[in-house]
Amino acid sequence: MAPLKNGGCPLSTPDAIRWHNDQLQLLDQRRLPAHCDYLSYDDAESVATAIRDMVVRGAPAIGITAAYGMALAARRCTSQPSVAAWTQALDTPRRALADSRPTAVNLFWALQRCDSIIEQYGNGGDVAGALLELAKALHAEDIHINRRIGDHGASLIPENSIVYTHCNAGALATGGYGTALGVIRSAWRDGRLRGVIAGETRPWMQGARLTSWELMQDNIPVTLAIEGAAAQLMRELRPSWVIVGADRVAANGDAANKIGTYNLAIIARHHGVKVMVAAPTSTFDRNIDGPQIPIEQRPAEEITHSYGQRVAPEGCQVSNPAFDVTPAALIDAIVTEHGVIYQPDRERVLAHLNAAEDAQ
Ligand SMILES: CSC[C@@H](O)[C@@H](O)C(=O)COP(=O)(O)O
Numbered sequence: 001m002a003p004l005k006n007g008g009c010p011l012s013t014p015d016a017i018r019w020h021n022d023q024l025q026l027l028d029q030r031r032l033p034a035h036c037d038y039l040s041y042d043d044a045e046s047v048a049t050a051i052r053d054m055v056v057r058g059a060p061a062i063g064i065t066a067a068y069g070m071a072l073a074a075r076r077c078t079s080q081p082s083v084a085a086w087t088q089a090l091d092t093p094r095r096a097l098a099d100s101r102p103t104a105v106n107l108f109w110a111l112q113r114c115d116s117i118i119e120q121y122g123n124g125g126d127v128a129g130a131l132l133e134l135a136k137a138l139h140a141e142d143i144h145i146n147r148r149i150g151d152h153g154a155s156l157i158p159e160n161s162i163v164y165t166h167c168n169a170g171a172l173a174t175g176g177y178g179t180a181l182g183v184i185r186s187a188w189r190d191g192r193l194r195g196v197i198a199g200e201t202r203p204w205m206q207g208a209r210l211t212s213w214e215l216m217q218d219n220i221p222v223t224l225a226i227e228g229a230a231a232q233l234m235r236e237l238r239p240s241w242v243i244v245g246a247d248r249v250a251a252n253g254d255a256a257n258k259i260g261t262y263n264l265a266i267i268a269r270h271h272g273v274k275v276m277v278a279a280p281t282s283t284f285d286r287n288i289d290g291p292q293i294p295i296e297q298r299p300a301e302e303i304t305h306s307y308g309q310r311v312a313p314e315g316c317q318v319s320n321p322a323f324d325v326t327p328a329a330l331i332d333a334i335v336t337e338h339g340v341i342y343q344p345d346r347e348r349v350l351a352h353l354n355a356a357e358d359a360q
Helices: 044-052 059-076 083-089 091-098 105-121 127-154 180-189 206-217 227-237 261-270 346-359
Strands: 017-020 023-027 038-041 161-165 193-199 222-225 241-244 248-250 255-258 274-278 323-326 333-336 339-342
Touching: 017 059, 017 127, 023 059, 038 044, 038 059, 044 059, 044 091, 059 091, 059 105, 059 127, 083 091, 083 105, 091 105, 105 127, 127 180, 127 274, 127 333, 127 339, 161 180, 161 227, 180 193, 180 206, 180 241, 180 274, 193 206, 193 227, 206 222, 222 227, 227 261, 241 261, 255 261, 261 274, 261 323, 333 346, 339 346
Parallel strands: 161 193, 161 241, 193 222, 241 274, 274 333
Antiparallel strands: 017 023, 023 038, 248 255, 255 323, 333 339
């Protein structure tokens, strides 16, 4: 890969994930921005619960956390004589991690990377040590990848732009720097941005609680809006791009992301605003098309209750899909660490992934 600009914009957001005092620590994102507390983990099952309960969230962050979870599981095992024995010994924690959340493919990608380590070291090697090194490497690599995504994406943003983002695809959702917010950070560094509109992202409020907080810490001008204001704001403020992350990009270029992204893409097309999906290649799933992406249904209480108080009538039926799938036809560019896929479709997505593999 050709070298890009180093550095990027300074980053004040605390690490979402850290290995500290020989333990995994996760910033409890449920309590942000009011409280900045780390929780400590030393077994895979409680890491799986932390992923399901959204202590940590965001596709790349979930993948990295799962890799640390496997390292913790291996540390708790007695040494095993063979690959088959290690696979058996780690089966229960691996399943717990795989069952934590279904949509972000980075989780399964990271678990497969762990499987390869077990294959490589399982016949007498230091599996626990190698899994921990893998988790640390995936973590560090993700930050580097995000800076590359940031630089590729920023080059598409015209000067004096307002951009629109949804959910949180920032440092908190990744190893650091962010995907969509990585593009925004790099565009801000390059002097291209006038401001950012952040949709609040019901029901979990990632936009209100996390994205506005992240951007404000880096002094990037951000305006928070309810999702229902999207059409009005696009007509009034004429953002150049909607920039979002992804939980899974399918072979045909369809992209699953936080619920409400599909709505935004439709509104953007009506107003002549372009849509950018910023995601590492670890978020691609070349085995399925958009309609086959599993969509997580979250608990009804996320909608029937707000901050612990019931807001919907008792017995009210609820549908709470956490993600939607934006068709490739509504996406103008998918930006990865390897460059830009313009007007994505199956042929262009697969060509991009094949070229990325050949380059490695
Ligand atoms: C770089 S993160 C990309 C996506 O994971 C993000 O946009 C998103 O949808 C996160 O959903 P969440 O439910 O908060 O895990």
